[in-house]
Amino acid sequence: xxxxxxxxxxxxxxxxxxxxxxxxxxxxxxxxxxxxxxxxxxxxxxxxxxxxxxxxxxxxxxxxxxxxxxxxxxxxxxxxxxxxxxxxxxxxxxxxxxxxxxxxxxxxxxxxxxxxxxxxxxxxxxxxxxxxxxxxxxxxxxxxxxxxxxxxxxxxxxxxxxxxxxxxxxxxxxxxxxxxxxxxxxxxxxxxxxxxx
Amino acid sequence: xxxxxxxxxxxxxxxxxxxxxxxxxxxxxxxxxxxxxxxxxxxxxxxxxxxxxxxxxxxxxxxxxxxxxxxxxxxxxxxxxxxxxxxxxxxxxxxxxxxxxxxxxxxxxxxxxxxxxxxxxxxxxxxxxxxxxxxxxxxxxxxxxxxxxxxxxxxxxxxxxxxxxxxxxxxxxxxxxxxxxxxxxxxxxxxxxxxxxxxxxxxxxxxxxxxxxxxxxxxxxxxxxxxxxxxxxxxxxxxxxxxxxxxxxxxxxxxxxxxxxxxxxxxxxxxxxxxxxxxxxxxxxxxxxxxxxxxxxxxxxxxxxxxxxxxxxxxxxxxxxxxxxxxxxxxxxxxxxxxxxxxxxxxxxxxxxxxxxxx
Numbered sequence: 001x002x003x004x005x006x007x008x009x010x011x012x013x014x015x016x017x018x019x020x021x022x023x024x025x026x027x028x029x030x031x032x033x034x035x036x037x038x039x040x041x042x043x044x045x046x047x048x049x050x051x052x053x054x055x056x057x058x059x060x061x062x063x064x065x066x067x068x069x070x071x072x073x074x075x076x077x078x079x080x081x082x083x084x085x086x087x088x089x090x091x092x093x094x095x096x097x098x099x100x101x102x103x104x105x106x107x108x109x110x111x112x113x114x115x116x117x118x119x120x121x122x123x124x125x126x127x128x129x130x131x132x133x134x135x136x137x138x139x140x141x142x143x144x145x146x147x148x149x150x151x152x153x154x155x156x157x158x159x160x161x162x163x164x165x166x167x168x169x170x171x172x173x174x175x176x177x178x179x180x181x182x183x184x185x186x187x188x189x190x191x192x193x194x195x196x197x
Numbered sequence: 198x199x200x201x202x203x204x205x206x207x208x209x210x211x212x213x214x215x216x217x218x219x220x221x222x223x224x225x226x227x228x229x230x231x232x233x234x235x236x237x238x239x240x241x242x243x244x245x246x247x248x249x250x251x252x253x254x255x256x257x258x259x260x261x262x263x264x265x266x267x268x269x270x271x272x273x274x275x276x277x278x279x280x281x282x283x284x285x286x287x288x289x290x291x292x293x294x295x296x297x298x299x300x301x302x303x304x305x306x307x308x309x310x311x312x313x314x315x316x317x318x319x320x321x322x323x324x325x326x327x328x329x330x331x332x333x334x335x336x337x338x339x340x341x342x343x344x345x346x347x348x349x350x351x352x353x354x355x356x357x358x359x360x361x362x363x364x365x366x367x368x369x370x371x372x373x374x375x376x377x378x379x380x381x382x383x384x385x386x387x388x389x390x391x392x393x394x395x396x397x398x399x400x401x402x403x404x405x406x407x408x409x410x411x412x413x414x415x416x417x418x419x420x421x422x423x424x425x426x427x428x429x430x431x432x433x434x435x436x437x438x439x440x441x442x443x444x445x446x447x448x449x450x451x452x453x454x455x456x457x458x459x460x461x462x463x464x465x466x467x468x469x470x471x472x473x474x475x476x477x478x479x480x481x482x483x484x485x486x487x488x489x490x491x492x493x494x495x496x497x498x499x500x501x502x503x504x505x506x507x508x509x510x511x512x513x514x515x516x517x518x519x520x521x522x523x524x525x526x527x528x529x530x531x532x533x534x535x536x537x538x539x540x541x542x543x544x545x546x547x548x549x550x551x552x553x554x555x556x
Contacts, residue, residue: 023399026509026512026513029512029513030508030509030512033235033508033511033512034235034508036234036235036236036237037231037234037235037508038234039237041239042237043238043239045239
């Protein structure tokens with residue numbers, strides 16, 4: 001079966017004078033390399049320029065709030081069960097009177113921790129969550145860490161900031177580009193990626 | 198020699214020295230940049246704009262690394278190796294004519310370190326000494342890979358020097374002078390030697406690649422076979438000197454190529470430019486500006502050949518050792534001798550015939 005037309009039959013034929021002279025071959029090679037010399041470079045200058053990773057990229061976790069700013073998570077533990085790397089742990093607590101504006105259901109996660117060294121960013125927690133509380137952001141990575149203490153992320157880092165909500169508005173590269181321009185001009189502010197502390 | 202002339206010569210030598218170092222320094226930057234561009238990358242671009250401070254950063258790194266000498270190495274020769282390599286590399290640039298002359302206050306200064314009537318012979322002598330640096334360093338390291346690299350370097354340089362010398366003889370037959378300044382001034386206008394000696398040029402440039410231990414003839418340091426070749430045991434600035442000497446050699450041989458085959462500071466239409474400038478600015482300033490233009494042209498040619506060295510480096514794979522020797526002894530030397538015969542015949546019979554026909 002032939003897959004491509006690029007394969008060439010190997011031959012052991014005697015070289016012609018032209019081939020033995022070697023200089024024409026060098027000239028051909030030089031022509032190829034000079035073409036690459038002037039070609040457009042594919043490098044993305046990383047810290048300054050970031051590649052758009054696509055709408056389904058699985059970056060760092062976020063614990064969503066609802067539109068009134070109440071935490072959605074009820075500490076059911078389904079994400080922890082679903083997690084193949086056993087990265088998620090939580091402690092549940094009962095909502096007290098007067099905390100209705102903080103937590104949506106009667107039960108909430110007093111502690112919610114993700115061990116970023118264990119996490120494999122598979123997204124199964126996202127799929128398991130019945131309350132649409134945990135998501136993997138498509139626009140932010142886990143930053144480099146220098147200490148093991150920085151690896152376990154608690155609620156202080158995970159819960160969504162109401163002033164800077166995470167929405168996944170751009171689904172294609174073009175939409176992302178338009179959004180990036182809007183962000184740059186200050187037209188859109190709510191989707192600016194939060195600076196990671 | 199009076200004091201003014203002496204100080205002028207000293208200044209010229211100093212300028213040539215600094216220029217050589219500067220160009221060699223930025224050749225390391227250019228090498229990496231060219232490599233990057235040819236491989237569809239950007240090359241160094243973090244240290245300064247466009248990575249222009251990279252050579253300084255590299256030098257800083259080299260200087261601050263541990264200056265290590267292996268226990269069983271011959272200590273003095275181990276140090277002498279890179280010094281010799283550097284010394285011989287720097288010596289050669291003294292006789293290169295960078296331009297015609299500068300005029301001021303009745304003095305006429307050659308833009309050339311030393312105007313010697315055996316210029317090209319001197320270059321050859323110094324270049325032939327260059328192999329000592331590699332040989333001494335490789336032997337003193339007391340390491341089999343270093344020794345193998347050094348032996349390869351020695352045999353390669355000696356083999357290719359023969360063909361190089363022979364290809365040069367054809368030039369000397371045409372110019373009937375060993376002085377580089379004389380050879381350049383004979384190529385005045387568009388009368389470059391490359392048009393008369395294309396075969397000789399190909400032989401010469403191939404041999405100069407081999408003399409500089411550049412790809413495709415970098416067998417002395419081929420890391421796939423010999424770890425690091427002759428500088429396996431070297432680190433710190435001693436390694437830096439070896440690498441630096443290679444770039445200086447590259448610059449010198451590029452300059453020699455442009456002097457011998459591409460007319461040095463000559464360019465087509467330079468007489469017209471000269472008269473325009475002397476008419477506009479007078480015989481002193483005009484002359485100096487014309488000289489500067491010629492020098493710029495010379496450096497343009499030289500830099501092009503340095504670029505060519507790099508271009509070839511990232512194009513052609515390394516030769517096998519037997520291929521190297523076959524090419525040197527069985528191809529280039531017969532071709533060079535053939536070239537001498539052809540040139541001799543042309544000088545003896547063709548040139549009188551053409552002059553007679555033209556008259």
